Amino acid sequence: MIGILMFFAALGMLLFGFPVAFTFAAVSLLFGIIAGIVEIGFDDGFMSIFEGIEEGLSMFDFMPYRIMSIMQNTILMAVPMFIFMGIILQKTGLAEKLLESMGFLFGEIRGGVAISTVLVGSLLAASTGVVGASVVAMGVISLPVMMKYKYNVPLATGTICASGTLGQIIPPSIVLIILGDVFQVPVGDLFQAAIGPGLALIAAYILFILIISYFKKDMAPAIPKDESRGSKKKQVMVALMAIIPSLTLIIMVLGSIFAGVATPTESSAVGCIGAVFLAIAYRSFSFDMVKEAAFESVKITSMVFGILIGATAFSMVFTYTGGDELVEHFMMNLPGDEKFAFILFTMLAIFVLGFFIDFVEISYIIVPILVPIAMNLDINPVWFAILIAMNLQTSFLTPPFGFSLFYLKGVVPSSVRTIDIYKGVLPFIFIQVTVLVLLVFYPELFGISASS
Template sequence: MIALLMFCIALILLLVGVPVAFAFGGVAMIFAFLIPELGFDVFNILPFRIYGIMSNTTLMAVPLFIMMGLVLEKSGMAEKLLLSMSAMFRGVRGGLGVSVVLVGAILAASTGIVSASVVMMSVIALPLMLQAGYNKSLAGGTIAASGTLGQIIPPSIILIVLGDVMSVSVGELFMGAVLPGLTLVALYVSYILLRALINKEDAPALKLEETPSVLDLFKAIIPPLLLMVSVLGSIFAGIASPTESAAFGVLGGVILAFLNKTLSREMIKYALFETMKLSGMIFMILIGATAFSLVFNELGGTDLILEFFSHDIGDVWVFIGVAMLAIFILGFFIDFIEISFIIVPILVPVMEAFGIDPIWFGVLIAMNLQASFLTPPFGLSLFFLKGAAGGSISTIEIYRGIIPFIILQVIALALVIIFPDLVFAFI
């Protein structure tokens, strides 16, 4: 019970705004100090754990993919891609919304950074959709949902982190997430086209004054697709590890920026500094989470949870339901990095006791976290959208527009639970 009290105090500190690394690390130190049976000797192994974290080749992919995403964010690729994709769907009701979803999927497969994708799409696509006469709620919901596809479509940062935490192949997690991600894209596209068919005023056809040439379309669409195929293809084919492919992706992003004539010293400096800040935050959280887990496990917290699910309840589906609900609710309040480093390690022993496939379970967690990114009132993607959109769309309109996409998320999650072959199709 002391372990559960420790966990609850850490969550309360998070809710009042204490930085995650200090909340979990600080709680671990306080409990180690207050409980004589533990003492600070429990942290003797911590330096070795930290060394293992810093020398982990899998986690090296995280700053590399962040760097690639930031370079592509500043390269102007997204704007050209959206305008060119919109031209392909001109004259089709809902065509602009469909192009936003497809561009969101391509950006997700090129960058893997949700915040960057949502902000880019808000700045570029929202004015275009409102100018075309789109319903504001539909426009906001489409952009928020499409920008958050980076949570599930490889090379997702969350999949890399989950692969390390769950001790499974990141490459297999990437392959397992492909079909569920595409299923989600298909559901989004179907909803937009159906809504445009039912209510023509919600998603009118786009009319362009100038039609881009085939060469312009080729220049805008092919380079990011080639980068996406080369990065993911090298992983799926077993030619390169995720870390090696991430390094290649950074080089590819710099080359694309050079071809777009946007490569500059300032851009590289921005990407390097932001990568350093984001990576530093992630690794600080991981170190705090490691200290927390040492004390939590020593107090018998993991054993208590394992006994509760495997003996007191003893039903695998109850465990899956409780785990998914807990992750969904916690996703309102804390970031996916904290959930991955704090909550998932607690669930892994139970998952192993029930014989649940870790690849399938990891994809479920990633899809669940994506839904929590979109759910009002605390969905982070909604904050990113509102911050970038300013006064052009209200918070209520964003909330109203995102509800159908959350329902589609739940449908996609249910499909993956009912049909596990969606995960194992490419493995």
């Protein structure tokens, strides 16, 4: 039970706002010592306690080797490079050009600006993968346009938040890279498998917007035709000129992986070079910009790797204390069909945990406990990883701690209330859960097999 108590102690500390990496490391050290004392017993009084402390600390002797294996992991090298690529693209003004051109292209139909926001969100997801940057960019540019033309505020804010989180599932996704490392499966396989669910989400968002704007015409009115922007043909050409650069970068990055020309790590380097060339093309390149992007990339990457090291210590103590065996026994004895009972329970658990903790902690703490059980049940690791990625994407939207909600709240006018953002994301959470359920029961619809 020590491992289970350790899990809830770490969760409690996270809810109180303690730093994630230090929380996992401190809880691991404390409960490692407790486990050592319990194993030695109290027969010799204080001497037993000292021996127990020594026994508990001895399990950390292998931590340097674990940290070294993390540092030598070539898969994780893609994380800082994809982050750098995303930040460079954010600073080029790519989002502004895409939103402006596509907003006017689709604006003449009801819900057109919201639809263009979804499409731009998907393009930004495939070219940058940085959720915060996408949500902020679209909140600053798209929301004022929607509010100007009397869009329903919850619909506008929900569309922006949902579109911004597409970077969690549409490759190249940092979540998929992390899960590829945890599951020890090729990241390229995860990228390919994620395309179907990602496109299904985009289609479902657009369908929802079209339906609600058709039945409630005042929620998403059309933008009046603007003759000053030229003919429709000219608007299409402007939109294409805005789309082609980002589309070229997507083909360079994902095409090189799918064609087998480059590994995800190598393609992330290609993406970085492509992003710099786009910055030059948009005349926004400067060495100061590169320096700022490098510093931001280092900060985000340090956070990820700090959590990974803390999580490594946590999982080591959890396994040592038999927590993994207890969880496996519980999971293998769930009522009903073993495989689907396990899937449904884990999806529900991750969904609930997503209300409170970040995707990185879930990926490195919860998922490693579940992987061996999934292997015993002959569950396809690629399918299971995509299910988890879809679920983690939903955690960005779920109130009260969804990160997309905070990102958007930071840039919206004071007239937009937090409750408006909460109301706006609820239909999109329902859509994501619906697609997730379809992926659980009908994986073949997305070209994925449930069995390994």
